[in-house]
Amino acid sequence: MKASPENQRTLLEIADLDRRAEQAERARTQPAEGVRITELAGLRKQQLAELTTLAGALDDVRAQLGRVESDVALATQRRDRDGDRLASSTDPKQAQALENEIDSLSRRISMLEDTQLELMGRVEEAEAAVAAQQALIDQTQSEGAALTAAAKTSMAAAEAEGERIARDRAALAGAVAPDLLAEYERRSARGGIAVGLLRGGVCEGCRMVLAGTDLTEIRKAAPDEVVSCPECGAILVRTEESGL
Numbered sequence: 001m002k003a004s005p006e007n008q009r010t011l012l013e014i015a016d017l018d019r020r021a022e023q024a025e026r027a028r029t030q031p032a033e034g035v036r037i038t039e040l041a042g043l044r045k046q047q048l049a050e051l052t053t054l055a056g057a058l059d060d061v062r063a064q065l066g067r068v069e070s071d072v073a074l075a076t077q078r079r080d081r082d083g084d085r086l087a088s089s090t091d092p093k094q095a096q097a098l099e100n101e102i103d104s105l106s107r108r109i110s111m112l113e114d115t116q117l118e119l120m121g122r123v124e125e126a127e128a129a130v131a132a133q134q135a136l137i138d139q140t141q142s143e144g145a146a147l148t149a150a151a152k153t154s155m156a157a158a159e160a161e162g163e164r165i166a167r168d169r170a171a172l173a174g175a176v177a178p179d180l181l182a183e184y185e186r187r188s189a190r191g192g193i194a195v196g197l198l199r200g201g202v203c204e205g206c207r208m209v210l211a212g213t214d215l216t217e218i219r220k221a222a223p224d225e226v227v228s229c230p231e232c233g234a235i236l237v238r239t240e241e242s243g244l
């Protein structure tokens, strides 16, 4: 294949733009923040499940406290009523029975009040645990929101960069002979190195030092002959720096 040396050199610029386009595409589709954002989403799910457990425990202890409070109220009511009846009682036997019941109710109330105090302490602890968990979730959420915003900004920047690169590439590609461009694209599509500069006897596509016999062959080729790197198969672009 024949192509002007100038066209061949332009392939190097196109290859550079293609590499930058790939980087921009990666930055657009896989922003650096992505991994942490996914981690945070998982973390938030765990934290919400833990919050549900803690809120359930708080409800339970509140319900227990409610039952004890109503027991205290009932026992107190009954003791007050016994007290009233005792005050108006004229029957010594009945008075004795009332006194006994008042004593027993007072002991019960005192025990219930101890339990009530303990439960109030546990309600406070459970409330603190729920609040602390909510604070953790808020923190996870705000870190996630900040990272998502940063990712959106960098993705938009990468998209704009990709568009600029595409415009530059189109301008360069328009100046290259179609058959040479097609050859470059064919080699590129194979996934390997499509074009490399020969500098000081080294192919910059694969970084290999070319053998003397290969260099002799390349030296013989006319400047408008398209030559390939014997090591990596890239189109080998020759300049004054090629060491030929």
Ligand SMILES: [Zn+2]
Residues within 6 Å of the ligand: 196, 203, 204, 205, 206, 207, 208, 229, 230, 231, 232, 233, 234
């Ligand atoms: Zn090579």
